Amino acid sequence: xxxxxxxxxxxxxxxxxxxxxxxxxxxxxxxxxxxxxxxxxxxxxxxxxxxxxxxxxxxxxxxxxxxxxxxxxxxxxxxxxxxxxxxxxxxxxxxxxxxxxxxxxxxxxxxxxxxxxxxxxxxxxxxxxxxxxxxxxxxxxxxxxxxxxxxxxxxxxxxxxxxxxxxxxxxxxxxxxxxxxxxxxxxxxxxxxxxxxxxxxxxxxxxxxxxxxxxxxxxxxxxxxxxxxxxx
Amino acid sequence: xxxxxxxxxxxxxxxxxxxxxxxxxxxxxxxxxxxxxxxxxxxxxxxxxxxxxxxxxxxxxxxxxxxxxxxxxxxxxxxxxxxxxxxxxxxxxxxxxxxxxxxxxxxxxxxxxxxxxxxxxxxxxxxxxxxxxxxxxxxxxxxxxxxxxxxxxxxxxxxxxxxxxxxxxxxxxxxxxxxxxxxxxxxxxxxxxxxxxxxxxxxxxxxxxxxxxxxxxxxxxxxxxxxxxxxxxxxxxxxxxxxxxxxxxxxxxxxxxxxxxxxxx
Numbered sequence: 468x469x470x471x472x473x474x475x476x477x478x479x480x481x482x483x484x485x486x487x488x489x490x491x492x493x494x495x496x497x498x499x500x501x502x503x504x505x506x507x508x509x510x511x512x513x514x515x516x517x518x519x520x521x522x523x524x525x526x527x528x529x530x531x532x533x534x535x536x537x538x539x540x541x542x543x544x545x546x547x548x549x550x551x552x553x554x555x556x557x558x559x560x561x562x563x564x565x566x567x568x569x570x571x572x573x574x575x576x577x578x579x580x581x582x583x584x585x586x587x588x589x590x591x592x593x594x595x596x597x598x599x600x601x602x603x604x605x606x607x608x609x610x611x612x613x614x615x616x617x618x619x620x621x622x623x624x625x626x627x628x629x630x631x632x633x634x635x636x637x638x639x640x641x642x643x644x645x646x647x648x649x650x651x652x653x654x655x656x657x658x659x660x661x662x663x664x665x666x667x668x669x670x671x672x673x674x675x676x677x678x679x680x681x682x683x684x685x686x687x688x689x690x691x692x693x694x695x696x697x698x699x
Numbered sequence: 700x701x702x703x704x705x706x707x708x709x710x711x712x713x714x715x716x717x718x719x720x721x722x723x724x725x726x727x728x729x730x731x732x733x734x735x736x737x738x739x740x741x742x743x744x745x746x747x748x749x750x751x752x753x754x755x756x757x758x759x760x761x762x763x764x765x766x767x768x769x770x771x772x773x774x775x776x777x778x779x780x781x782x783x784x785x786x787x788x789x790x791x792x793x794x795x796x797x798x799x800x801x802x803x804x805x806x807x808x809x810x811x812x813x814x815x816x817x818x819x820x821x822x823x824x825x826x827x828x829x830x831x832x833x834x835x836x837x838x839x840x841x842x843x844x845x846x847x848x849x850x851x852x853x854x855x856x857x858x859x860x861x862x863x864x865x866x867x868x869x870x871x872x873x874x875x876x877x878x879x880x881x882x883x884x885x886x887x888x889x890x891x892x893x894x895x896x897x898x899x900x901x902x903x904x905x906x907x908x909x910x911x912x913x914x915x916x917x918x919x920x921x922x923x924x925x926x927x928x929x930x931x932x933x934x935x936x937x938x939x940x941x942x943x944x945x946x947x948x949x950x951x952x953x954x955x956x957x958x959x960x961x962x963x964x
Binding site: 527529530593595598599600601616617618619620621629632633634 | 804
């Protein structure tokens with residue numbers, strides 16, 4: 468019985484910690500998970516100059532969008548699918564700061580002779596694409612071929628994992644992923660082309676707008692290009 | 700004490716039931732017919748039923764001997780094996796799926812030989828989804844059976860001895876004497892294993908992937924629908940609730956403890 472009470476006390480303690488509000492001076496940002504590599508680089512100089520701490524939560528645009536709608540207290544929202552954000556939500560401003568395009572990627576040691584978009588219809592290949600519910604899947608649907616997919620993954624990250632683990636022969640991911648992940652390589656197209664995904668920023672506070680201005684600066688544009696993003 | 704417990708029990712009951720009220724209250728009743736007959740829903744239901752029942756059959760075939768060996772045969776390392784066997788029950792399913800991928804995936808240490816020699820590749824196939832479901836649900840059955848075999852050990856030994864003296868071969872003793880004696884535990888274990896297989900999400904999406912009509916089960920379809928079409932997600936959740944509830948009701952008499960010996964308040 469004693470154990471039970473101790474357990475209950477602990478559980479209550481856990482609840483009270485979970486309930487306590489931890490909002491602080493720091494700026495909070497919700498960002499699409501495809502920005503996970505570039506964003507810390509983009510924000511480091513701002514953080515140094517302003518001395519403000521920045522908390523970033525990465526996630527799928529759909530989940531984050533829902534949390535924003537439910538009133539998550541954030542300053543800035545960076546999303547790959549602006550349509551998933553309720554247009555009724557009040558905002559300070561909205562801007563496009565980068566674009567990405569999708570590309571066909573294979574594991575670097577691939578011997579399957581894959582070179583063009585028509586290879587997406589080959590039944591002899593194991594192919595992973597994003598589910599059409601998420602931005603990268605929506606864009607893949609606009610490629611104009613019927614993809615003989617073997618799995619529709621819930622995020623672009625899981626498509627990349629399938630490729631790096633050697634579970635599939637071919638995947639459709641963002642150009643930036645093809646650059647940042649050394650174990651995969653892009654086979655098509657050679658030059659940037661659409662279908663594209665635009666990254667929108669939505670600021671909800673003046674702090675958020677300050678960071679927005681920073682994201683649109685010359686310096687940020689250079690960093691974005693390094694990571695394979697297209698500048699607007 | 701009694702009153703205090705009744706209050707806490709009421710809180711627990713409300714807590715368990717409340718989410719379902721939310722589900723029913725938000726359900727898109729007017730468009731439910733269309734949503735439930737959509738290809739996504741029917742395909743997912745079909746895959747879910749195939750996978751969960753196939754998994755239950757395999758669980759029965761493999762789990763019965765395992766429970767029997769763990770309960771009856773004394774060997775060194777039995778306690779260790781026993782903990783290993785229940786591991787998938789407490790492990791996050793995603794971890795289970797990842798482990799399966801590294802073992803049986805195309806690049807896994809067994810999977811690459813399966814692929815090279817027999818051209819068998821489990822990920823992205825319905826069989827792969829069944830493998831994931833068996834992995835997570837087997838422990839539920841084994842635990843239930845093993846404890847039943849151990850608790851009724853003395854009584855079972857007597858019956859088995861009688862059967863053997865009457866000339867029944869060992870396998871018949873097992874199937875005609877031992878197993879019928881522990882039938883309630885067997886049915887309960889199978890029901891639990893089936894329910895766990897039906898609800899399986901993490902290991903399936905990690906190991907078997909997500910393809911409508913092949914590996915997309917109801918939980919996977921629900922998860923993805925939630926990203927774009929919450930009404931559809933609600934409808935799919937309703938199917939899962941109804942299917943699970945009806946099976947539990949059908950099995951109720953087999954595994955719910957009988958209520959005759961409870962205290963009347």
